Amino acid sequence: MQEIWTEKYRPKVLKDVIGQETIINRLSSLLDKKDLPHCMFTGNAGTGKTTTALAIAQEIFGNQWKGNFLELNASDERGIDTIREKVKDFARTVPIGASFKMIYLDEADSLTKDAQHALRRIMESHSNVCRFILSCNYSSKIIPPIQSRCAIFRFAPLKEENIMQYLRKISESEKLKIDDETLKLIFEVCEGDMRKAVNILQIASAGVVPEEKKKCADLKCATADIIDKHTIYSLASRDPEHTIEMIAVALKGKFQEARKLLAHLLENLSGEDVIKEIHNQAMNLDLANDKKIRLIEKIGECEFRITEGSNPKIQIESLLAQIGIL
């Protein structure tokens, strides 16, 4: 079975983590002093939080890192009591070849406020042997007493050159022939999320037609250069072409036709995907400024209702109706 590329190519050392120079420099100088405060890594998915934590563990503990490193996921573990038990068990044995052990708690922002207060106490009562790295998407969801006990590191979405560089390296080592235009498209749909970019590259390059593969066999390469735009868009749950068409039709006041296009989009995409794409396209529309502002406002409201759980079809239809009379 083929290995998952996000694991196969995950950097093992801090200096190989790309695009987060300030963070890596700060961490490296902390590690030079052989110490680490409790840390908080915040930022979007796929920007290197887990990778950085694993690299720190390997740098501090060397070959012994597995015995000194515990990874927990706050949203998997059944409540703070399970976390407390696991931390207690882990802290019971002494660290090997170091003065402390490390606990990486992923998705810490999924804990309730009460659970976070309990976590703060756990961090305190074990701080002589354990350093915590908490990871979360939004630091604002973490209670201030935890924030003030941590060094905070903000992971930014990865830039075009970072993602292109990384995808090129993978393509080379997988002997994939893939052009820059395709890589650029993957960057555009991945929204700074490296995990998403790598997964799209792997799935898209596996999905080439066997006949083309045969043709290419003597070149010893897969035929990723034939990955087309549509494959990438569909892997990223996007359909800009039909979305643009739907908005254009709605702007002309042809509501019934726009509804049909929406029904078609919703066959393959979720309501969230569709409203996000409408938002992506809205800024490029050839519309007077005041109309554009009203449109963005309505998109915001529609998105809010959908994420709060109301029926996406009804909400987007209502948006399309309003677009006709902006």
Ligand SMILES: Nc1ncnc2c1ncn2[C@@H]1O[C@H](COP(=O)(O)OP(=O)(O)O)[C@@H](O)[C@H]1O
């Ligand atoms: N800054 C980065 N440098 C190199 N690879 C990265 C970076 N960010 C993410 N990746 C890659 O994307 C995948 C997910 O990264 P991970 O660190 O688990 O993200 P998260 O921030 O969600 O914890 C891994 O395969 C990793 O190699």
Ligand SMILES: [Mg+2]
């Ligand atoms: Mg992670």
